[in-house]
Amino acid sequence: MPTMKLALLSLLMFSCHCIRFSVVYAAEMSTISAGQSLTGSDTLVSSGGVFELGFFSPGNSSYTYLGIWYKKIEVRTVVWVGNRDLPLTTSSPALAIDGANLVILGGRITYKLSDNSVSGNVSATLLDSGNFVLRGESSEAILWQSFDDPSDTFLPGMKLGYSRKTGKVWVLTSWKNATDPSPGDFSLRIDSESPDEFVILKGASQQWNLFWSQPRDDCHIFDFCGSFSTCNNRTTPTCECLDGFRTSDAKKRPQHDTSLGCTRRIPLQCEEMGYGNGDEDKFLKMDHVTFPLYYNPLERISTEACKSACSGDCSCTAYAYDGSGSGGCLLWHGDLLNLRQLSEDDPDGKTIFVKLAAYELQNSPEINKTLKIALASAVPLVALVLSTYIFCRWKKKQKGKMAPTQDILLFDLDLSIAAGTDETSHKGIGNEKNAEDAWLPLFSFSSVTAATENFSNSNKLGEGGFGPVYKGKLLNGKHVAVKRLSKKSAQGMLELRNETMLIAKLQHKNLARLLGCCLERDEKILIYEYMPNKSLDSFLFDQAKRHLLNWEKRAHIVEGIAQGLIYLHQHSRLRIVHRDLKASNVLLDNDMNPKISDFGLAKMFGGNESEANTNRIVGTYGYMSPEYALEGVVSIKSDVFSFGVLLLEIISGKKNTGFYQTDSMNLLGYAWQLWQEDRALRLVDLALENHNSDGTLMRHINVALLCVQEIAADRPTMSEALTMLTNELLTLPSPKQPAFSCIRTQKIPEPPLYRPDLNSVNDVTISLMEAR
Incomplete structure (x- = not known):
């Protein structure tokens, strides 16, 4: 009996040990x-x-x-x-x-x-x-x-x-x-030129970068703070923009990023107006600094001659007169790099004079009071015009004269707003601590008239629902696109304010840049950067030009559009839904890089808002998502739907609203039918018949169909869509039936101001419907 008990006890202990071992x-x-x-x-x-x-x-x-x-x-x-x-x-x-x-x-x-x-x-x-x-x-x-x-x-x-x-x-x-x-930014790899050496590289520049030395600090690293910044290891943050400059990013500089650099708040008068000299620009004196890199020496001239040499040169950004050593005049052209701020008792401290627009150096409280205009929903736009008019009168009295084609005024707009429950109600949030000012030039009507040769038909680029667009040329030789809103246009002061406020704040390579506006004589005029290749639809739907868009260029355009939308949805300070994404609102620069334009119908969200209900349905037929068109619900998934439609158009070369097939409905229905029949590549534009990208095309068609699914939650975000497009290692889910795929397309009349003999630039169709 004791032997049996001992055996049972041993078995129990072994079992417990096994159980414990299994758990571990x-x-x-x-x-x-x-x-x-x-x-x-x-x-x-x-x-x-x-x-x-x-x-x-x-x-x-x-x-x-x-x-x-x-x-x-x-x-x-x-x-x-x-x-x-x-x-x-x-x-x-x-x-x-x-x-x-x-x-x-x-x-x-x-x-x-x-x-x-x-x-x-x-x-x-x-x-x-x-x-x-x-x-x-x-x-x-x-x-x-x-x-x-x-x-x-x-x-x-x-x-x-x-x-x-x-x-x-x-x-x-x-x-x-x-x-x-x-x-x-940094990588450690074997040097391709010397296989027995390891190098640390910054980015893909294939150049040496200082990463260790003794003794050194961050301010000695090349371009550590970017252009037009001072570096000071004794302060927090280490990098600060020079007076008259602001961070290059539209958002506040992240603490971990020290290389964004800075840009001018106000362009130099010499550069903007094309003057032959810099009389309208002044100089900011900076003491106790080190000289920036890359200067041009001019010896044997006086201090005044040195100043005049920089003042009369539009490309000169700063000058200094170095009295130490051999002495001489030093001139800087272009960006100022590696400018370090030293302590007042540092014997190596120098003095430099940085060129700024004259307004930056005017400290009069009356001037600041006149120029500082807080733009909020409670202040009608007429107050903005009135304030500008008063300033114009004051400036003319002070200066006595001003060339009519050169009176570009610069004023400080507080453009921080948050959307209410409807586009007709906006709540100003201009008093936020982190709100930044956006600067927007105000062009005189006479200067716009001169730039467009009195709105000559020979300069006309196109005409859409909001009015004609002209090519213009400023006195400095820069070409611009001038959008003259029709007095009968559906885009009123609300949409104009929307567009100017938004684009003045937004800074992204795939968004069209707004250069200024004109509000004289009852005119509503917007001045944009000029896009020599006009809009995507002028290539995509043109029988002769569509062959110029091979698949590589189309894929590049798709990726750029996606990047622009990701910035609007995720990375701008306010979440922004464009609401009118279509081929005519995608402009192409000289290198066929896409830029999203026309923000007159954009919807902004503040805080943690992700969607809203609206009683005012605006946009273009064929691109609106079902929840927005039928229920008035707008969110970032509304833009995703429009992107999906546009992606199918780019792949097929056919308009969704003008697509006709005997056995199909619209382009979405046709694409879905081919997808179900495993014939999706039949959708591809015949102009791409010599491509070798079947796998990539199938991936793009798959993503497009995912973007146009009927339920918004089923659609990917734009960042997910871009990842699906560019990462071939991802396994894509199967799409569900697209929205509106069972409704036969009707012939859609063009907007009343459409001219078939002109290329579309920024045409916008507005539909007003009651939400259900």
Whole structure:
């Protein structure tokens, strides 16, 4: 009996030990096999407990990443990130094995870490070296490993260099910043010119950058603060814009980014008006600084002659007279770089004179009071015109004379607004601490008339629902597009204010730039940068010109449009929905880069708003989403729908509203029919018949159909759409039937001011309907 009890006790202890071992094993498993997934807070731990793999969010970031970090270090130290270029927004990401590949599942997006074509069961194991390896069932051969795709940390066993046989390159790339692990500016790689040397590069410039020396500080790094900035290691922030300049980005400079640089708040009179001299520009004296880089010396001239030399040269941005050493006049042209602010007792301190517009140096309270105009919904636009008129009268009395074609006035507009429940009600938020002023030139009617040769028909570029657009030429030789709103135009003061306020604030390479406006003589005129290739529709729907748009150019245009919308939806200070995205509102510059234009119907959201109801339905037939057209619900997904329609037009070369097929409805219906019949490539424009991009075209058609799905929640965001378009490793979901695909297209009459003999530039059709 005692022997039996002893045996039972031993068995019980062994069982408990097994159970405990199983629990520990389950809690700290190092391998994931086919059919298993890693979700939420689940992690893999290497067998020796050295490394851990799982999902994490760096700092206060709202994005989620798959990473590997040291298990035993209290402060999480991430050594590898799997989806650096694809941050996940889903609250329930998962890592799984799909066939023979590792994939990350994030909502509608499936991201492939590996791309294997083998068959059979595979498993992935986290090793004590920090390497995450994928192996086949019957072989120890590694199908994929994280060491082949290093992030910013070099671990023992990794490689740096390249393979002459396969062309594989192993490079370390810095994080963008502490909360963003996407590839940053710096990379460590083997020098392609000297294979036995490693170099640290900034960006892709293939040039040397100072990254270590003794003794040095950040202000000695080339272009650390960008152009027209001072660098001072004794202050916070280190980088500050010069007086008369502001950050180049429309938003406030992020603390981690010190290279954005600064731009002038007010253009130099010499540059803007084309004067032969700089009499209208003045100089700001800056003491206790180091001289910026790249100056041109002029010896044996006086201080006054030095000043005159810079004043009379439109390209000169600063001058100094160096009395030390050999002495002489120093002139700077273009951007001022590496300007450091020193302490007052620093013996190396110099004095420099920076050229500014005369207004920047006028400190009279009366002038500031006149020029500082806070634009809010409670102040009618007529007050703006009246204030400008008063200032014009005052300025003419002060100066006694002014050339009528040169009286471009500059005033400070507080353009920070938040949308109310309807476009007719806006609430000013100009008193916000972080609100920035936007500067917008006001052109005189006489200068606009001279620039357009009295609105000559020979200068006419096109005409749309809001009025004609003319080509103009300023006195400095710069070409502009002049949009003269018709007095009968549906775009009234509200839309004009919308457009001027928005575009004056927005700064992105894929958004059309507003240069100024004219409000004299009952006129409502907007002056834009000139786009020599006019609008996308002038190429896309023209039988002769469509052949000039090969698939590479069309794909480039699609990506640019997407980037512009992402900026409006995510990165501008207010969330903005364009509401009238179409081919005629996409302008093309000299290099066929797209720029979204016409913000007269844009809807702005403040705070955490993401959608709104409106009683005023505006936009263009064929591009409006169903929830907006039928219910008055507007959100960023409204623009996504318009983008999907436009993408199908770019692929097919056909208008959605003018598409006719005997057995089909509109372009959306036709695309959906071909997709269901597995004949989607029949949609492609015949002008692209010599392309070799079937896979890319199919991906674009798939994304377009995802964007035009009937339910807004089913559509991707613009950032997701761009990722789907450009990342071939993503597995795309299947689209559902598009909205409006069962409604036969009716012939749509052109706007009443449409001229068929002219190219469309900014034509906008407005539909007014009662929301249901």
